[in-house]
Amino acid sequence: MPTSACPSAVPAAGDRRENLLLRELVAVYSHLSGLASQDSDVDGVVRLVAHRTGSAVAVLGPTVEVLAAAPTDAGERLADPAVSASLGPVLAAAAQNRRPVSLPGLGAAAGPIVVAPILVGDEVAAHLVTLPPVEPRSGEQELDDDLNLLLTEHAATICGIILGRERVVAAAAGQARTDLIEGLLLARDRDDGEAERWAGHLGFVPGCEHHVLTVRLLEGGGAGTPASDDTAHVLALAEHAISRRLPGAIVAVRDTEVVAVVAAPPGRGGGLDGVRSLAEGCRAAVLDRHPDAAVVAGVGGCCRTAGEISRSYSEARSAVDAARRMGRAPAVLAFDDLGVHRLLLQVPDLGELRAFAADVLGELVRDREHRANLVGTLSEWFRCNGSPQRTARELHVHPNTVSYRIRRVEEIAGLRLDHYRDRLMAQLACEIMQVLGDVP
Incomplete structure (x- = not known):
């Protein structure tokens, strides 16, 4: 009876194909592992898997945005309804089980779609998706479904290693940047060149006007103030607003504030006014959400060297303190606009300031009606350089009314405003009441 060679030929061909597929899988595994030890990124992993398997490969972020794809139409295929x-x-099932999941072929796909979670620690940072080619590759090159599942899972593991490494590097770089900024903000007037080196690493340009x-x-801003759990979110909004408007700004978050060293815009509307406008925009962005x-917001004085950054920062904080002590929150205060208020901020006891104003103005301070009509007129009179006509225009009254009120101020407070000393003391007392919010 003749013996046929066909039965033995079939398993031989099957063994040969299986060996080829296994060798291909091992080769891809080895190449992927090599990427993890090199300075590669997830784009390199995606390109390698797509090239060796003929599949369309994509990495999807937490909101299903395409972070990397190969070939370029992979994102379009994923967008197919x-x-x-x-x-x-x-995606949800893969994230929950921490294992790859197969989705039967859909649309033009010739085989199952494989989704594997990309883990960074215990967090699912993204997903790796492989879509089989629309037209299958020639028999011996095409991975079967089980091997494709294994390859996708291993590629996702390599992506997790790369993303984890990138996070560590980014965190280290961020901490180093934060440390440099802290050093510049707190190292007042260093003259050893170290501040200049720190500032240079951060992109500071010496000689240019910065604020x-x-x-x-x-804190304690009232019922509308965000809870402590929301503080980080509020500050993140301010940080984003500054970075979006001025990508080159040196920005850092510190406790309950966002600090930025910004170059003053050139030309008209630049300088301090330009920085003030930026501050107003950032504050508005926060208030839009909260x-x-x-x-x-506070703006410090001009700094042209790295050693002056700390002084400008101190001035910006003083401007904010002025707003807080005034009992109200102006949109923006610049230190250069504080005038004599700079000196008043140095007095720690507000009671001493009130006592000084009371000694100078007497009944004008103690009587609420006098304070509203007469002290308000006196303050405006000082701002108008003692001109009854200009004061009247500002207060929308007759000049004779202004002159009458000024005489009443002198009578009640026992002052002679044509004398230098009395005039100076009275003006300082009005400024104190303005700082304390006691003048309407």
Whole structure:
């Protein structure tokens, strides 16, 4: 009876194909592992898997945005309604089980779609998705479904290693940047060149006009102030607003404030006014999301060297302190606009300031009616350089009314405003009441 060679030929061909597929899988595994030890990124992993398998490969972020894809039309295939409608539950299942999941072929796909979670620690940072080619590759090159599942899972593991490494590097770089900024803000007037080196690493350009801007969330700002759990979110809004408007700014978050060293815009509307406008925009961005937040912005004086950054920062904080002590929160205060208030801020006891104003103005301080009519007129009279006509225009009264009120001030307070000393003391007392919010 003749013996046929066909039965033995079939398993031989099957063994040969299986060996080829295993060798291909091992080769891809080895190449992927090599990427993990090199300075590669997830794009390199995606390109390698797509090239060796003929599949379309993509990495999807937490909000299903495409972070990397190969070939370029992989994102378009994922956007196909037949695919995208079924992809969400598969991503959720893969994330929950921490294992790859297969989705039967949809649309033009020639085989199953594989979704593997990319883990960074215990967090699912992204997903790796492989879509089989629309036209299958020639027999011996095509991985079967089980091997494709294994390869996708291993590629996802390599992506997790790369993303984890990138996070560590980014965190280290961020901490180093924070340390440099802290050093510049707190190292007042260093003259050893170290501050210049620190500032150079951060992109500071010596000789150009800079100002330090602080956007601070005041504590105890009332019922509308965000809870402590929301403080980080509020500050992140301010940080984003500054970085978006001025990508080159040196920005850091410190406790309850965001601090930025910003270059003054050139030309008209630049300088201090330009920085003030930036501060107003950042504060508005925060209030748009948290309208009742007690947010105050302060701008320090000009700094042209790294050693002056600390002084400008101190001035910006003083401007914010002025707003807080005034009992109200102006949109923005610049230190250069504080005038004599700079000296008043140095007095720690507000009671001493009130006592001084009371000694100078007497009954004008103690009587609420006098304080509203007469002290308000006196303050405006000083701002108008003693001109009854200008004061009248500002107060919308007759000049004779202004002259009458000034005479009443002199009579009640026992002052002679044509004498230098009395005039100076009275003006300082009005400024104190302005700082304390006692003048309407």
